[in-house]
Amino acid sequence: MEALEIGLLLLSGLVLFLFALNYLSDGLKAVSGDKMQRLLRKFTRNVVTGVLTGIVVTTLLDSSSAVIIMTIALVNARALTFRQAVGVVLGANIGTTFSSQLIALDVGQWAGVPMAVGFLIMVAGKREILTQWGQVILGFGMLFLGLFLMEEAVKPLRHLPHVIEWMKGLADPLRGALTGAGVTILLQSSSATVGMAVVLTTQKLLTLPAGIALMMGAELGTCADTLVASLGRTRAAVRTGLFHLSFNLLSILLGLLLILPFTELVLFLSGHAPPGRQLANAHVLFNLLGVLLILPFAAGLANGLERWLPDEEGTVKLAESTGR
Numbered sequence: 001m002e003a004l005e006i007g008l009l010l011l012s013g014l015v016l017f018l019f020a021l022n023y024l025s026d027g028l029k030a031v032s033g034d035k036m037q038r039l040l041r042k043f044t045r046n047v048v049t050g051v052l053t054g055i056v057v058t059t060l061l062d063s064s065s066a067v068i069i070m071t072i073a074l075v076n077a078r079a080l081t082f083r084q085a086v087g088v089v090l091g092a093n094i095g096t097t098f099s100s101q102l103i104a105l106d107v108g109q110w111a112g113v114p115m116a117v118g119f120l121i122m123v124a125g126k127r128e129i130l131t132q133w134g135q136v137i138l139g140f141g142m143l144f145l146g147l148f149l150m151e152e153a154v155k156p157l158r159h160l161p162h163v164i165e166w167m168k169g170l171a172d173p174l175r176g177a178l179t180g181a182g183v184t185i186l187l188q189s190s191s192a193t194v195g196m197a198v199v200l201t202t203q204k205l206l207t208l209p210a211g212i213a214l215m216m217g218a219e220l221g222t223c224a225d226t227l228v229a230s231l232g233r234t235r236a237a238v239r240t241g242l243f244h245l246s247f248n249l250l251s252i253l254l255g256l257l258l259i260l261p262f263t264e265l266v267l268f269l270s271g272h273a274p275p276g277r278q279l280a281n282a283h284v285l286f287n288l289l290g291v292l293l294i295l296p297f298a299a300g301l302a303n304g305l306e307r308w309l310p311d312e313e314g315t316v317k318l319a320e321s322t323g324r
Contacts, residue, residue, distance in 0.1 A: 006153050006154075006156060006157065009149055009152060009153035010149075010150055010153035010154065012149055013145075013146045013147070013148070013149030013150035013151075013152075013153055014146070014150060014187075014192070014196070015146075016142055016145060016146035016149060017142075017143060017146030017147060017150065017192060017195060018146075018187065018189060018192055019142065019146075020139050020140075020142035020143040020145075020146055021062070021063075021143065021189055021191055021192065023135065023138075023139045023142065024062060024135075024136060024139030024140060024142075024143060025061060025062055025063050025066060025139075026135070027132055027133075027135035027136040027138075027139050028060060028061050028062060028136055029061065029066075030132040030135070039053060039056070039057060040053060040057060040070070040071060040074060040080065040088060041074065041079055041080060044080060044084040044085075044087055044088060045084075046087070047083075047086060047087040047090070047295065047298055047299070048087065049087065050084055050085075050086065050087015050088045050090070050091060051087045051088075051090045051091040051094070051291065051295070052091060053087070053088060053091060054067065054087060054088040054089065054090060054091020054092040054093075054094070054095060055091040055092075055094045055095040056091075056095070057088075057091075057092075057095065058091065058092040058094075058095025058096055058098075059095045059098045062098070062099055062191070063096070063191070064092040064093060064095060064096035064190070064222065065189075065190070065222055065225040065226060067088065067092045067095070068088070068089055068092050068225075068226045068229075068240075068241075068244055069225065069226060069229040071085045071088045071089065071092075071240060072085070072226065072229050072230050072233065072237045072240050072241060073229075073237075075233075075234070075236050075237045075240050076233040076234050076236070076237040078234075078236075081236065082236040082239050082240055082243075082302065082305075082306070083302060085236075085240045085243075086240075086243055086298055086302050087298075089240065089243055089244050089247065090247065090291045090294065090295065090298065091291075093219070093247070093248075093287045093290065093291060094284075094287050094288055094291055096190065096191070096287070097280075097283045097284040097287050097288075099191045099194070099195075100191075100194050100195070100198060100215075100279070100280040100283040100284070101280050101283075101284065102143075103143075103147060103191075103194070103195045103198050103199075103276075103280065104198055104202075104276045104277045104279070104280035109148060110144070111141050111142070111144035111145035111148055112141065112145075113141070114137050114138070114140050114141035114144070115138055115141030115142060115145065116141075117137055117141075118134045118135065118136070118137030118138025118139070118140070118141055119134065119138055120134070121133060121134030121137065122134035122135060122138065147195060147199060150195075150196065150199050151199045151202065151203065154199060154200060154203050154205060155203060157203075157205055163205070164205070167200070167205050167206055167210065168207075168210075170206065170210040170213060170214060171207050171209050171210040171213070172213075173209070173213045173216075173256045173259050174213075174256065175213075176209075176210050176212075176213025176214050176216075176217060177213050177214070177216050177217035177220065177252065177256060178217060179213075179214060179217060180193055180197070180213065180214035180215060180216065180217020180218045180220070180221060181217040181218070181220045181221035182217075182221065183196075183214075183217075183218070183221070184217065184218045184220075184221025184222055184224075185221045185224045188224075188225065189222075190218040190219060190221060190222035193214065193215075193217075193218035193221065194214075194215050194218050194279075194283060197211045197214040197215055197218075197279060198211070198276045198279050198280060199276070201275045201276050201278070201279045202274065202275055202276035204275060208263055208266065208267070208275060208278055208279060208282070209259060209260070209263050211275075211279040211282070212255075212259060212262070212263060212266070212279065212282050212286070213256070213259065215279065215282065215283050215286065216252045216255050216256060216286065217252075219248050219251070219252060219286075219287070220248055220249065220252050222248075223241075223244055223245045223248055226240075226241045226244050226245075227241045227242075227244075227245060229241065230242075234311075234312070235309050235310065235311055235312060236311060238309060239302075239305045239306065239309050242305055242309070243301065243302065243305060246301060246305070247290070247294055247301075250290075250294065251286070251287075251289075251290030251293070251294065254290075254293075255286055255290070262282075262285075262286070263282075265285070266278055266281055266282040266285060269281060269285065
């Protein structure tokens with residue numbers, strides 16, 4: 001396969017994957033309606049319930065950025081307090097790992113089945129809710145097809161020496177993380193970056209440590225969306241965006257320092273799983289351990305952000321008067 005053909009097929013798969021992510025997210029939002037916002041407001045009384053709520057909502061919406069941006073909007077509207085948002089942010093980081101497990105299923109060759117089923121439901125469904133569920137199923141199918149196209153596109157790259165050498169360079173933790181962050185900011189999707197990393201690891205173009213470094217960088221790159229979403233908002237909303245950045249930075253720095261023992265732990269827990277599944281497992285383990293490690297210090301970090309960026313006069317009184 002010539003370089004132009006590889007590039008076009010890879011581009012087609014990537015564009016379809018990104019479109020499917022947005023299409024699927026829109027479908028899930030339509031199905032859930034305002035229920036997700038009500039869920040966020042109702043079940044965030046403390047950090048632990050906030051974490052659990054963040055996991056559930058992010059898994060359902062398949063986008064940590066969407067959930068955190070929604071949380072920032074609710075904090076800005078004073079429907080949630082900053083302290084309530086802390087748990088949701090932590091939970092969103094765990095919930096987003098569901099997509100990497102889904103991607104690692106390697107069912108791309110069966111993508112036509114959910115696409116056909118979803119399309120038939122959309123065409124034949126007379127009720128709006130059926131049309132929305134059809135969109136969700138069709139979105140999953142397109143997601144798998146996009147991954148399958150990318151996987152087919154990168155197969156010939158295994159025989160190109162200069163590509164192999166460049167991929168080996170990503171095993172350097174800092175270089176791999178910066179590349180992952182840059183790609184995520186460019187694509188505006190950490191799921192797309194992790195998805196490509198899973199595909200490349202499956203094809204043995206990336207080693208597991210290089211894939212882990214890319215994954216960690218993707219976690220940093222996804223902070224760009226939430227930081228932009230907090231600009232011009234209340235100070236509590238800005239603190240929510242900064243807490244997301246602080247948490248990801250701390251967990252990534254620790255992860256990069258301990259990347260070798262972490263890789264060994266992933267290999268031990270994954271057993272004889274294929275490389276793509278190992279990276280998906282690493283994604284879950286990294287975010288889960290990060291939340292468990294930061295959870296005891298979450299209140300202290302929140303206190304520090306409140307001292308550094310206090311509420312405007314009158315906001316605290318309003319929060320107290322509403323019982324938040």
